[in-house]
Amino acid sequence: MSLCQHADEQGKKVFWGLEGLYVNETEICYIDNDSGKIYYRGYDLEELVKYASFEEVAYLLLYGKLPNARELEEFSRQLRARRFIDSSVIDLLKMLPADAYPIDVLRLSIDYYCTRKKFINTGSLKDNYELAIDLISKLPVVLAYFYRISKGLDVVLPREEFDHPANFYYMMMGREPDPVEYEAVKTIFIIYADHSLANSTFTAITVASTLSDLGSAIIAALSSLKGPLHGGANREVVNMILEIGDEENVEKFVKEKIERKERIMGFGHRVYKSSSRGDPRVPILKEVARKLAEKKGGKYLKVFKIAERLENEVTSRLGSKGVRPNVDLYAGVLLYLLDIPPDYNPAIFAISRIVGWVAHVLEYWKHNRLIRPLERYVGPIGLKYVPLSERE
Amino acid sequence: MSLCQHADEQGKKVFWGLEGLYVNETEICYIDNDSGKIYYRGYDLEELVKYASFEEVAYLLLYGKLPNARELEEFSRQLRARRFIDSSVIDLLKMLPADAYPIDVLRLSIDYYCTRKKFINTGSLKDNYELAIDLISKLPVVLAYFYRISKGLDVVLPREEFDHPANFYYMMMGREPDPVEYEAVKTIFIIYADHSLANSTFTAITVASTLSDLGSAIIAALSSLKGPLHGGANREVVNMILEIGDEENVEKFVKEKIERKERIMGFGHRVYKSSSRGDPRVPILKEVARKLAEKKGGKYLKVFKIAERLENEVTSRLGSKGVRPNVDLYAGVLLYLLDIPPDYNPAIFAISRIVGWVAHVLEYWKHNRLIRPLERYVGPIGLKYVPLSERE
Numbered sequence: 001m002s003l004c005q006h007a008d009e010q011g012k013k014v015f016w017g018l019e020g021l022y023v024n025e026t027e028i029c030y031i032d033n034d035s036g037k038i039y040y041r042g043y044d045l046e047e048l049v050k051y052a053s054f055e056e057v058a059y060l061l062l063y064g065k066l067p068n069a070r071e072l073e074e075f076s077r078q079l080r081a082r083r084f085i086d087s088s089v090i091d092l093l094k095m096l097p098a099d100a101y102p103i104d105v106l107r108l109s110i111d112y113y114c115t116r117k118k119f120i121n122t123g124s125l126k127d128n129y130e131l132a133i134d135l136i137s138k139l140p141v142v143l144a145y146f147y148r149i150s151k152g153l154d155v156v157l158p159r160e161e162f163d164h165p166a167n168f169y170y171m172m173m174g175r176e177p178d179p180v181e182y183e184a185v186k187t188i189f190i191i192y193a194d195h196s197l198a199n200s201t202f203t204a205i206t207v208a209s210t211l212s213d214l215g216s217a218i219i220a221a222l223s224s225l226k227g228p229l230h231g232g233a234n235r236e237v238v239n240m241i242l243e244i245g246d247e248e249n250v251e252k253f254v255k256e257k258i259e260r261k262e263r264i265m266g267f268g269h270r271v272y273k274s275s276s277r278g279d280p281r282v283p284i285l286k287e288v289a290r291k292l293a294e295k296k297g298g299k300y301l302k303v304f305k306i307a308e309r310l311e312n313e314v315t316s317r318l319g320s321k322g323v324r325p326n327v328d329l330y331a332g333v334l335l336y337l338l339d340i341p342p343d344y345n346p347a348i349f350a351i352s353r354i355v356g357w358v359a360h361v362l363e364y365w366k367h368n369r370l371i372r373p374l375e376r377y378v379g380p381i382g383l384k385y386v387p388l389s390e391r392e
Numbered sequence: 393m394s395l396c397q398h399a400d401e402q403g404k405k406v407f408w409g410l411e412g413l414y415v416n417e418t419e420i421c422y423i424d425n426d427s428g429k430i431y432y433r434g435y436d437l438e439e440l441v442k443y444a445s446f447e448e449v450a451y452l453l454l455y456g457k458l459p460n461a462r463e464l465e466e467f468s469r470q471l472r473a474r475r476f477i478d479s480s481v482i483d484l485l486k487m488l489p490a491d492a493y494p495i496d497v498l499r500l501s502i503d504y505y506c507t508r509k510k511f512i513n514t515g516s517l518k519d520n521y522e523l524a525i526d527l528i529s530k531l532p533v534v535l536a537y538f539y540r541i542s543k544g545l546d547v548v549l550p551r552e553e554f555d556h557p558a559n560f561y562y563m564m565m566g567r568e569p570d571p572v573e574y575e576a577v578k579t580i581f582i583i584y585a586d587h588s589l590a591n592s593t594f595t596a597i598t599v600a601s602t603l604s605d606l607g608s609a610i611i612a613a614l615s616s617l618k619g620p621l622h623g624g625a626n627r628e629v630v631n632m633i634l635e636i637g638d639e640e641n642v643e644k645f646v647k648e649k650i651e652r653k654e655r656i657m658g659f660g661h662r663v664y665k666s667s668s669r670g671d672p673r674v675p676i677l678k679e680v681a682r683k684l685a686e687k688k689g690g691k692y693l694k695v696f697k698i699a700e701r702l703e704n705e706v707t708s709r710l711g712s713k714g715v716r717p718n719v720d721l722y723a724g725v726l727l728y729l730l731d732i733p734p735d736y737n738p739a740i741f742a743i744s745r746i747v748g749w750v751a752h753v754l755e756y757w758k759h760n761r762l763i764r765p766l767e768r769y770v771g772p773i774g775l776k777y778v779p780l781s782e783r784e
């Protein structure tokens with residue numbers, strides 16, 4: 001078939017997976033593999049996790065600076081004020097099967113909301129920030145509502161005095177988080193909020209580059225995040241740990257995986273492959289997970305210990321090849337410790353990462369350029385059309 | 393702010409818009425600017441438009457070869473058999489405002505359908521072809537249903553004896569297309585079916601590269617297609633022509649646009665910028681449009697003539713700079729001649745291009761590689777976190 005391949009196409013260099021390629025300029029997130037640090041808008045992520053609220057970090061990512069007291073109050077007020085969803089969206093949630101994938105449910109809800117509101121890209125920054133804050137505020141509410149509706153539980157109304165992470169936990173679980181739980185939710189929300197051009201964020205700017213609307217960019221990003229090589233990984237991690245079942249099975253599990261050359265979920269990341277320091281998010285999440293696991297004990301501590309043993313086992317065998325734990329290992333554990341069902345993990349990633357998607361889209365639009373690559377043609381050309389009756 | 397920019401990031405080459413960059417290998421579509429031809433799987437698009445049915449072309453793109461009589465019969469049978477949509481999707485359509493954007497409605501319908509069916513990527517080619525044929529078959533049905541429901545008209549049931557393009561026209565318009573109309577619909581369906589890595593197709597493989605599911609890839613592609621720099625252009629073209637209103641206004645319109653350095657919809661395409669032959673799809677669509685316009689006369693012929701005058705005026709002024717008509721100019725005209733309301737044009741693009749999206753995703757999965765580029769950081773690093781009370 002490839003006999004008549006076009007000569008011009010020979011020898012074209014193909015950038016598979018766009019690996020190592022710079023496609024954009026950004027002021028949002030910087031991953032410094034030399035120092036093992038991640039910066040949001042120039043601020044060390046570790047410091048932000050320690051000192052800042054989720055609202056401060058979201059404001060920082062969206063607007064490019066830490067808010068002052070007045071700005072933070074106004075931003076928080078807007079987020080709080082939009083914690084209600086249309087009754088038509090609730091009707092839609094009730095039309096879905098109880099075991100629908102929560103990440104699909106989030107996407108569908110935004111899709112429905114944006115279709116009804118006829119969102120298009122007006123080019124107005126004000127409109128886009130308004131929609132962004134609206135969606136950032138509503139996504140956790142939709143998730144909590146779906147969780148409770150699908151379980152046959154009464155929905156829990158938002159509470160004015162709770163901030164964004166606390167209100168989500170409260171609306172989903174029906175009780176206020178204790179301080180350690182609150183720290184866990186807040187840490188996950190901050191850690192997942194951006195990570196430069198992850199596939200979903202790149203998808204968001206790719207869609208946005210056609211001047212499609214912000215809602216469309218987010219719907220596309222959610223479609224990407226669903227994938228097991230991206231946002232689906234924190235779900236797989238928990239299922240894997242539960243399948244391993246006990247610390248003493250870890251060694252055998254890892255050995256067999258390596259022998260069969262199978263991927264071990266929660267390990268390896270293209271960006272950190274050649275870094276001796278690994279993913280800087282791992283130690284942050286691990287310490288919060290340890291604290292919560294030790295406090296809760298029992299099956300929770302058991303899951304944490306399996307993860308820690310996995311980390312040691314995999315790192316000692318594959319660390320020299322750049323395979324180390326990634327963000328999803330202890331994020332998955334932490335979500336388990338918070339009693340989140342594994343199917344909800346990718347959706348929780350989404351309700352945090354939406355901040356990074358919006359920040360990136362708005363930044364990309366400042367100097368928009370349609371993303372439209374080429375592909376190297378390796379098929380035939382000039383085949384003769386044969387009438388149907390003469391085909392074999 | 394950029395004083396403390398990280399030194400490593402200086403001088404990194406940024407591939408804005410991925411222009412001129414090869415990101416994939418393909419056997420699906422080849423654009424040969426030297427000869428001014430487009431090939432689907434090695435067959436000249438012009439010949440396919442002339443001799444092949446839409447079903448043959450869809451089969452060719454999806455399976456890599458022209459079907460024999462038995463294969464074509466089976467494929468057509470499957471497409472026909474799936475021309476019904478769940479009553480729950482019809483309920484959803486009835487919940488939408490009558491003036492919702494049809495492209496949003498298509499996306500939402502797939503989103504709803506896939507969420508309810510809990511589609512994930514099983515990795516099975518059989519499953520994926522099944523979903524693909526299902527969606528290719530149902531998309532035109534959804535569009536026709538929404539059109540008639542939103543206009544308060546009775547829905548029209550599919551007819552067994554009609555092929556894919558004829559059945560769509562029949563279900564939307566409530567009458568069988570005459571031979572010239574049929575040729576127009578079929579030509580648009582074939583011409584729009586693929587165009588290598590257009591933004592929406594690139595979006596589809598980007599999402600698919602996380603091993604997310606085929607439905608998710610299509611939902612993301614629809615989000616891209618909505619943009620006015622992509623699938624939204626055939627809508628803008630018609631609105632522009634109607635605004636111009638008369639052939640004799642064309643010269644003034646073009647002059648003013650050029651003076652104000654504004655984009656003229658339906659002109660210019662990155663892939664054909666340096667080609668002396670322009671977009672090969674333009675003459676094909678133009679001849680079908682001319683035939684239909686002359687047959688229908690009146691306001692239809694007027695719109696065709698404005699488009700033709702626009703083509704001449706823009707090409708004589710900007711042709712030397714590579715600005716020539718693109719596919720959307722006469723596709724937009726043709727859709728107007730078929731009495732399709734301009735808001736529906738991007739959705740009609742979608743019900744054809746879904747074939748190319750599927751073909752590309754299934755091909756990409758054969759040698760899947762996660763798409764995950766980098767971005768050049770141009771912001772500050774090492775900013776000191778200042779407590780809220782000390783911020784100005």
